[in-house]
Amino acid sequence: xxxxxxxxxxxxxxxxxxxxxxxxxxxxxxxxxxxxxxxxxxxxxxxxxxxxxxxxxxxxxxxxxxxxxxxxxxxxxxxxxxxxxxxxxxxxxxxxxxxxxxxxxxxxxxxxxxxxxxxxxxxxxxxxxxxxxxxxxxxxxxxxxxxxxxxxxxxxxxxxxxxxxxxxxxxxxxxxxxxxxxxxxxxxxxxxxxxxxxxxxxxxxxxxxxxxxxxxxxxxxxxxxxxxxxxxxxxxxxxxxxxxxxxxxxxxxxxxxxxxxxxxxxxxxxxxxxxxxxxxxxxxxxxxxxxxxxxxxxxxxxxxxxxxxxxxxxxxxxxxxxxxxxxxxxxxxxxxxxxxxxxxxxxxxxxxxxxxxxxxxxxxxxxxxxxxxxxxxxxxxxxxxxxxxxxxxxxxxxxxxxxxxxxxxxxxxxxxxxxxxxxxxxxxxxxxxxxxxxxxxxxxxxxxxxxxxxxxxxxxxxxxxxxxxxxxxxxxxxxxxxxxxxxxxxxxxxxxxxxxxxxxxxxxxxxxxxxxxx
Amino acid sequence: xxxxxxxxxxxxxxxxxxxxxxxxxxxxxxxxxxxxxxxxxxxxxxxxxxxxxxxxxxxxxxxxxxxxxxxxxxxxxxxxxxxxxxxxxxxxxxxxxxxxxxxxxxxxxxxx
Numbered sequence: 001x002x003x004x005x006x007x008x009x010x011x012x013x014x015x016x017x018x019x020x021x022x023x024x025x026x027x028x029x030x031x032x033x034x035x036x037x038x039x040x041x042x043x044x045x046x047x048x049x050x051x052x053x054x055x056x057x058x059x060x061x062x063x064x065x066x067x068x069x070x071x072x073x074x075x076x077x078x079x080x081x082x083x084x085x086x087x088x089x090x091x092x093x094x095x096x097x098x099x100x101x102x103x104x105x106x107x108x109x110x111x112x113x114x115x116x117x118x119x120x121x122x123x124x125x126x127x128x129x130x131x132x133x134x135x136x137x138x139x140x141x142x143x144x145x146x147x148x149x150x151x152x153x154x155x156x157x158x159x160x161x162x163x164x165x166x167x168x169x170x171x172x173x174x175x176x177x178x179x180x181x182x183x184x185x186x187x188x189x190x191x192x193x194x195x196x197x198x199x200x201x202x203x204x205x206x207x208x209x210x211x212x213x214x215x216x217x218x219x220x221x222x223x224x225x226x227x228x229x230x231x232x233x234x235x236x237x238x239x240x241x242x243x244x245x246x247x248x249x250x251x252x253x254x255x256x257x258x259x260x261x262x263x264x265x266x267x268x269x270x271x272x273x274x275x276x277x278x279x280x281x282x283x284x285x286x287x288x289x290x291x292x293x294x295x296x297x298x299x300x301x302x303x304x305x306x307x308x309x310x311x312x313x314x315x316x317x318x319x320x321x322x323x324x325x326x327x328x329x330x331x332x333x334x335x336x337x338x339x340x341x342x343x344x345x346x347x348x349x350x351x352x353x354x355x356x357x358x359x360x361x362x363x364x365x366x367x368x369x370x371x372x373x374x375x376x377x378x379x380x381x382x383x384x385x386x387x388x389x390x391x392x393x394x395x396x397x398x399x400x401x402x403x404x405x406x407x408x409x410x411x412x413x414x415x416x417x418x419x420x421x422x423x424x425x426x427x428x429x430x431x432x433x434x435x436x437x438x439x440x441x442x443x444x445x446x447x448x449x450x451x452x453x454x455x456x457x458x459x460x461x462x463x464x465x466x467x468x469x470x471x472x473x474x475x476x477x478x479x480x481x482x483x484x485x486x487x488x489x490x491x492x493x494x495x496x497x498x499x500x501x502x503x504x505x506x507x508x509x510x511x512x513x514x515x516x517x518x
Numbered sequence: 519x520x521x522x523x524x525x526x527x528x529x530x531x532x533x534x535x536x537x538x539x540x541x542x543x544x545x546x547x548x549x550x551x552x553x554x555x556x557x558x559x560x561x562x563x564x565x566x567x568x569x570x571x572x573x574x575x576x577x578x579x580x581x582x583x584x585x586x587x588x589x590x591x592x593x594x595x596x597x598x599x600x601x602x603x604x605x606x607x608x609x610x611x612x613x614x615x616x617x618x619x620x621x622x623x624x625x626x627x628x629x630x
């Protein structure tokens with residue numbers, strides 16, 4: 001990729017800025033060849049060039065980050081911070097604003113572990129595999145809350161509100177205390193970290209006065225250079241209850257049952273009810289079953305499900321902790337399901353001393369779910385579409401029906417799941433596509449926009465989105481004529497007067513680039 | 519994306535890598551631990567790459583790169599930097615040129 005420049009900047013200005021940054025990080029860590037630029041493209045994107053970076057700068061320390069940010073101000077150069085750049089389906093390493101310089105923090109990999117309290121103070125380059133390996137090598141009695149793509153950064157995932165599958169699965173809620181380089185280059189610590197040398201920085205979330213950790217989540221208000229994460233103590237035991245539900249309509253009653261157990265706290269883990277394709281797409285390829293365009297017919301779906309023993313919906317529940325408590329809780333859930341279904345759960349039991357199951361249910365890092373990108377063959381990819389619903393079966397079923405119809409209308413294969421929190425459901429859809437199918441790729445944008453429009457009609461907002469659609473989604477949060485966006489941008493202008501940090505992230509544009517909102 | 523200029527750049531980089539049959543045949547290549555930490559998440563057991571490559575037509579043995587004898591160092595280098603199929607491109611910040619050379623030598627060690 002030839003060099004692209006941000007609006008209003010010349011090649012010589014960019015060159016001067018990068019040379020100044022090289023004096024901070026070293027020549028080797030300013031990455032500005034054509035090939036370097038390619039490595040920061042979003043390989044899942046419908047149009048990779050639309051979000052090309054001008055270069056990348058890869059500091060090693062928070063002090064270097066601060067110096068680079070100060071230089072960005074001096075040169076009026078937009079930066080796009082990434083932790084490890086593995087946010088596939090949401091933009092990967094690519095910047096929202098074309099021509100930005102990626103501030104690549106993947107070399108920052110320090111881990112400070114508090115074994116007594118079960119907290120880890122992590123730099124953004126620490127991936128889930130790194131943390132898992134550290135825990136295993138040091139024989140620490142803790143589990144990691146790993147997501148389906150564990151290649152990425154632990155902090156980066158929490159900062160984008162990613163999720164895992166254990167009782168600590170709401171990763172952003174396990175953040176406790178941050179070190180942040182503000183857009184002016186000033187280094188601050190949040191919570192108890194604001195007191196120099198405090199031993200409670202990663203133990204108490206709020207500090208004194210306003211608590212700011214969430215201010216740096218899905219925002220462009222600072223570069224997080226360290227964050228505390230709480231880790232789940234390795235439990236005495238685990239019980240798994242798995243069920244393959246045969247009928248589409250089983251979604252409604254199962255959501256109602258699980259919603260109740262999430263609200264009353266019997267089920268602490270956030271389970272996800274996934275459609276058949278979630279399992280099938282990592283096991284097989286579409287072309288082995290059907291060679292025509294358009295959404296798969298029901299008989300083909302039935303054949304695939306039969307071959308792999310997958311229900312229309314799959315449910316996996318997990319109970320962690322003391323064995324007696326788990327047994328009692330699992331029995332209550334089994335009894336409730338028995339009133340609705342003739343099927344029995346497949347029950348698995350694990351205790352300390354037994355080998356770990358190599359899945360995120362036991363904090364094991366994985367990447368195999370990303371193999372679903374090969375569903376269509378060719379160069380695969382997906383974008384995420386994930387509206388938040390009330391936690392009840394009616395809402396889930398209504399959302400499923402409308403979304404499924406849209407998939408059919410646009411000739412796409414439905415890949416949806418319902419991730420169940422204590423009071424809400426996140427309806428995670430992965431729109432799988434084949435970048436080598438030009439006709440299919442023409443449909444993706446319209447399809448995605450139709451899905452957002454449908455959700456907005458019900459007043460459901462997305463919890464996270466691809467960089468291409470950040471303005472679209474931010475625009476759906478429209479109370480009082482977009483008052484929150486005005487507030488966000490007032491904060492942006494106050495903290496980042498030169499507008500150098502991640503312009504356009506989450507639909508928040510600094511004054512300097514506000515005319516670029518789409 | 520494959521412009522002639524970029525291919526020239528890669529050819530130059532490969533020349534600088536100085537891959538050699540002697541080095542590729544060395545025992546206990548240092549690239550093994552690097553391969554595990556930098557590539558193992560996708561290209562060792564339970565990885566995305568293993569899953570996808572194993573699905574390629576009629577040859578499940580293609581899944582584990584470490585078990586293959588048909589990959590040259592040059593090919594490994596180019597694929598890692600430029601991506602292929604569903605594999606994303608790997609930046610120099612994530613795997614430096616020096617590290618990638620060692621990994622490429624390790625993976626190509628079985629090639630006749």
